[in-house]
Amino acid sequence: MADEPDEVPHLDVPVGMFEDIEDLKSQLAGLTALVEARTRGDSAEPGETSADEEEPAGGEAEVEDEWQYPPFILLLDPPQYDDELRGLIEWVEGVLVPGYLGEPSADAKWCHRWFEHSVAIARLHAAWLAGQELTDPASCGYTGPSVWHRDHLDPALRQLRGAAGPFAGCTEGEHQVTHRLPSLVPSAWTHEDGA
Template sequence: MPDSPTGTPAGLSEDVEDLKAQVRALTNQVNKLTQPPAADHTDQAEDQDRTNEETEEGAEGWQFPPFILLLDHAEYGAELRALVEFVEGVLVPGYLDEASADARWCHQWTQHPVAIARLHALWLAWQELTDPDTCGYAGPSTWHRDHYDPCMRELRASTGPFQGCTKGEHQIAHRMPSLVPSAWRHAGSC
């Protein structure tokens, strides 16, 4: 599926909306099947309306995972410290071999906003998919296939964020963006 200009896979937003509609329909169906039969059809209709309203309110109150580049300064610092522990404690010693022209890595990765964003997303997936209570025992395999492999292909590619970095020599300016566009911010953040 080709990507849109924003880098999101084409059709993803339609798929998400379809999934939301399916969840609402299934929730209504479960509620209908688990409620005792009502003698009065008016009560059933009111109950159904209440269920629909609760489902819609739940969808509006949905909590999205934090996008690290949009956090305020204090939250960003705390999240970055935790991310550094994951990257330096798990990824670097366990997964990242010697850097090469085909598989780049920058020891100053925290100075690359794209790397921070991708590694943070990878870490969020790790937290969810390595817990058998939330994902079963296939979670680590899913994490590798769906998250780690694509993330590393993008980060370590010759055209990735580390393209100007070579072992011991950096040819790009390592910097963090000073201002995140206001359109990216969530209401009430920062």
């Protein structure tokens, strides 16, 4: 056979590279479809098809995962709030506290009743959601955990445990939730005359 080369070159391709490329293609196709839908003014959510779109030639509609926005825990009502908080508590007490938190100190406070501080709930929940996404190699590659630590966990812990954080007034024997509530700030739109 004259068309085949005498030697086949050996290419060193990292394991998993083709899967990563296919994942990127899939993500790009999904984002492209979303951008096209939004620029057309479609009211359909991502993952839904409008009535104008045709089925693929095979006769079967393409099945896609429906896009779900992560819940912001402070906006949830019971029982969704309770379920989400229960999962967060399991993660904080089972992973975060034993794995990431050292002994509390004056420079790095921690409140054993953190779940009574709404700021702590919001920040830890956001870090937990990001961790769920960024620790899955199938969706974000192998650098996801590093990105999660750098961009989500470390800043959240700095904010929570810092001198101005929600635990600043808490000590080992005393828990204070109200110390972080701001006083009423006068509106810039209303001015009371001193007369």
